[in-house]
Amino acid sequence: MKRHLVHLLLIVSCVNTIFAGVQIQQPTSKHDAAFAVIIDDKTYQKVSAEIRAYQAALEQDQLSTYLLIHSWKNPTEIREQIIRLRKQDGRLEGVVFIGDIPIPMIRDAQHLSSAFKIDQQGSYSWQKTSVPSDRFYEDFDLKFTFLKQDEENPLLFYYSLNAQSAQTIDKEIYSARMLPPVNDSTRYNLIRQYLNKVIDFKQHQQRLSHALFFTGHGYHSESLNAWAGEILGLREQFPQLFSHGRSLKTFYHSTDADLKMRLLNELQTEFLDLVVFHAHGGVDAQYILGNPPTVTIASQIEAVKLFIRNKLRAAKRKNNPIAEVKLDYMERYGVPLNWFDNAFDEAVMRQDSLFASKMDIYAEDVRKIAPQASLIIFDECFNGAFFQSRYIAGEYVFGSGSTVAAIANSVNVIQDIWANEFLGLLGFGLRLGQIHRLNTNLESHIIGDPTTCYQNDFSEYANILLSINEERLAECQDLLCSVHVPLRNLAVHQLAKTHSKNFEEQLIQIYETDPSFIVRTQAFKAIARQRSAAFETLLLKSIHDPYEFIRRKTVTLMGDVGESQFIAPLILSIASDPSRRVVFNARTALSKIEIQSQHVEAISSELSSVISVDMIQEILSNYAYSKAEWAKQELIPNILNDSLSVKKRIAAVRYFRNFRYHAAVDTLLDIVMSSEIGDDIRVALIEALGWFSYSKKREQIITTCAQLAKRKGYSKTVYTEAEKTKQRLLAGANNPLTP
Template identity: 45%
Template sequence: MFLRVRYLFILLIVSFHFGFAQVQEIKPGKKHATAFAIIIDLKTYNNCKDAVINYKNSVEDDGLSAYILVSDWKNPDEVKKEIIRLFNQKPPLEGVVFIGEIPIPMIRNAQHMTSAFKLDEEKYPWFRSSVPSDRFYDDFDLKFQYLKQDSIHKLSHYYALLSDSPQRIERDIYSARIKPSGADINKYEIINSYLNRVAKIKKEKNYVDNALVFLGHGYISNSLTAWSDEKLSLQEQFPELFVPGGRIKNLFHEMDREMKEILKRELQQEGLDIALFHAHGDTDMQLLLSYPIAQNVDENLEAVKLYLRSKIRSAERRKQPVDKAKEYFMKEFTIPEYFFDGTFSDSSIAADSLLGYKLDMYLDDIRNIKPQPKFILFDECFNGSFHLDEYIAGEYVFGKGNVVAGEGNSVNCLQDKWADEFLGWLNKGVRVGLRHREINLLESHLIGDPTFRFSSDSKYDLNKMLVLGRKTISDWRKLLKNEDDILRGTAVRILFYNLKSKFENELVDIYQRDKSFNVRLHALKSLAEINGEGFRNVLLKSINDPSEYIRRKSAEWMGEVGDVKYLPVLTKHVFTDESDRVVFNGKSAFGFISINGSLNEVKKYFAELPSSDYKNQLEKLYIPSLERNKTWVFDEIIPNIKNDTLQLKKRISEAKTFRNYKFRDAIPELVGIMLDNNQPDSLRNSIVEALGWFSFSIEKKTILGAIEKVIVDKSSSGYLKNEAVKTKYRLIQGANEVMLP
């Protein structure tokens, strides 16, 4: 009865606003310090009205004033206009959720704001080469040019990031999507069920005392060191999981051949609070396992035959001659023809297909289970592709279980990101949306209810402190001395946001003395944001940190900076560090710093080693590889860029190599080509864009000086100047996400 009376009262205070389209506004029923907006399309609202009101009431009962905005939204600009209007009112808006058919911004010309997405926007269709991103809605400073609406996917609207826009994401509010996954579904029934379920769950006590962590095949080079170190990070952030009464299961993909079935069982465990997936992924699957490792001779033979059958079937699909493919493999591996027996038999195809199906989690697998975690982190490519009809995160969140929210990526993502950043906030009762607001990546999105929070007995209300008290430096100074690692790490970051370079010396001191891995990493990330001498010098110490992840990122940052003083210590770690990822990042950094210098340093290292077969093997592996860098850069890539007899698209493709491979030695050559007015504009433009990725380089001033020449040159086209202005701002403002330069 109370709900009905309250519902009628709310309807009486509906107001209308006119702008791009008529918007029905249902005002908050309770007054709180901050507000939240539920943005929904008219048809979904009419089909889900009672559930939406129930959800709104649950949000208000949990301490947020809640608006509902209903309209037949035509484009993202209409939606953003209303969000900013509410943000400028009191109480201040801290977040929004988009329910149903809300326009989807598809962002172009902003790949530097992603962790890994670098698809050629000229070569591939717009729907594939754009990034679905609600940063359009939740970062008010970013500037975009509207391009067009997709002719097939009507919800999708294309925007280009403008050159005079900020080139880093710094979100003003948090956002999330409630958009069911599935073809031929009753989406309104699913939304009704989900909203009512969430409203019920929000009334329950839910402490974080049960978690599941999974590392999939091929992720972080299958490094056991990296995998085991994450447990130390989680122990700092969720200490209750590691004492009697708590439970965390840390699963590695090679632990069992039936790991997929084990995961399905564990995900349905009653009382499971959080699940973290670190794996490769796609829009419709989670790539979990590799083919089983052979344990004996027979299994090794079967593994070879399976490999050969897959190659021959692949040749047939590509309409290549099957007989020639067989001849190639028989000669290459010296094998008899009977190894190919059964390649095209129905029974063999079915058996191989079934084996492959057991390796990964598909949409139908999720539809047939009842996942229980309230929050799931999908540290996987494409699992959060909410712009599609079907996507993995949507199946988990809006399915049969009790999942409230999931964090996923709308496009591919990088493995080396700090996936657990601020995750401990959930243990302090922080709303999942507030935690996600700190994840400033174009592709990262929350699916589900962003206002959800776990129960906490903390005496600090971080929700209010992070929204209303973010600039109260005295309060954060006090927390800097707190014994709690989560609070101390939070204080480090918030004080940095307020003080910037004035905090540099303290950050160096915090890194050098703090016992917490997470606090040290917060200090390092803040120093990387400042990108001054303090950061560049502290890398000589952080490369020796007990934490694998800090060593891994330090090796990468050394390559990004490009200072030759790093070569001796980097060489030591490449040959002695126990982590495959540290070694990988160190090897990459060698050439970026100095092609000849790294070669000489490695030769010097080998000269000091005693003679052994192992030493000889290492020399044969590393010396040619380092020599290859010089050949690749100066005998192939640079000459190809200069070669006007090659197709222009080939030259441009070669120039784009330096977006990922930031060789300091190549900068003078690239600058020279960029400043050559006789070169095609499109080629010069690609070099300008590539140089924007050198944000940590000690040659940044040189690059900026050359970029400024392009900008002031009266003969430069508007097309070239726009990219030069964008690169200038990128270099001055720094990498969008310093952990992923």
């Protein structure tokens, strides 16, 4: 009897352990991969039965699953637990955070986001100027300094990215949030209902058979070529959806005047599996449609009146003088005074509100429907702001429909990301988290169950895909010959990541010979990461690529490199590329390159047979000379003008984070080393120069940062920022396609 009791106690101790006050329930079975559920103790008490059922479902999915239960005090203790568990069990591939789990709010790491560039030192709150990001938990090489806990929301903890940290993201694990879009006690019932929905999905898992892709207004510069290019890529990534009995629907915002209702109905279509939204967005809204086209003078006048009424209302909300707004429009555009009438009339305001509600999807719209897609991807700003209540991605996931997972952004996101990069792997049975682990943006998160996956159409590849690592590179090399585009795409990514420069020649060969747009884009991205002479040579070829997305990224990177050899190709692109988005990006790129008189003569001679000299001059005047003058005559003088406030001088500095004008680098470096400026402006300059990751002058910036480190007399923040900028430039852009 005594021996039996000892044996029982040993079993219990293996199942439940306590480490640093954290209750850890061990997996009930052993599999090739492991997973962890991290939950606060109060939520666990409320939904413990559903958590145990979820754990059992995960074990059925071949994941050895840990439960970590605690009254979590801060993100640091959670991160330490994850790292400890990963060291203890190398099979750990991901975690999910359920309930009130502390949220890291990241500062001083905007280069790790795709578009977030707000002024941290301005008048905005810390909540608004920080990025809620669980990269804090996923990438063990990132190093942070704790700053403070939020006074209003105790779940928010602010951290600064260290200069000694890695300056690009490379995640060891994936993660997700199960956090309902409410801030009251009803969230426990929502979690309970949601977990039951997830368990049911796992028990009745289906193949990925039906998908819907939507592109909203104002996206990709309204370029139909960009939209068509995406469809070509989808044909390669999801060939199975183009067979009988399956479907892939694509909607463009201008194809239907009543597209909002059409979309809401489509979202409720039975058997729908995947939805991807490309559009603008807010925390609780998806901005899907623009104002309808106006074809008569009367309708155009009414559209202008509506625009003006909205501007007046916005001015009132911001406490700006309404009379000044009216005067501005009257003087600049000759707007008649009576066009401002009724802006604050209740009936007119209600009518305008109803009109606006027909163009966008709001949180309250989602609550009235039952979306059927198990996975929804929001390539939209702010939809995944999970630290706020009523965030719209949460409305889909925790609503009454069948959605069990979403990918959404906690802050704004750039339009030109490669949103569908690895989506084709969903058809190969990969868990969503495994795919999202390849996403390096600071703002992108999974909401819901990260282990969501579909039945595998190609089961013979599953084990290889689940365990590709440095020990299995031979198998990865074999995948380069696969007939399946998503597998070749993944193989290029993995091999390039492991082999680095030793793989460059093969990458160039893949780019030049592979028949797939997707695979060649992956090769192009990997070559761009090298920032080599071969990469710059490739840009002269890729600007003529048949795939619109490659051309779009090529012109952007030409501007960021800044070599004069790219001037003529950019002018030709502006004059002749059929994609409005490529043209838009080419104009921006041209503005970053210094144009000298000898360049103009050579360009005119080179392009005279295809573009008139007058057009060349017009392009240079509109998109190169004007920006150069702006930098030389306004921005740099404002930085040096000590009669201006420090705030205005730093504002001038910050323009160079996006407008990376290479000809200004020498002057900016001289200012950095000058004794005539204060350290606050010096720090802003050093940080701005860290965005020149592709610049032909990046070595000069690195050298100056090294020299600063040897000088005495600066504040600690100067040395810290100089080290960070140096490390950023040595590492390169976090995402080579969105520098």
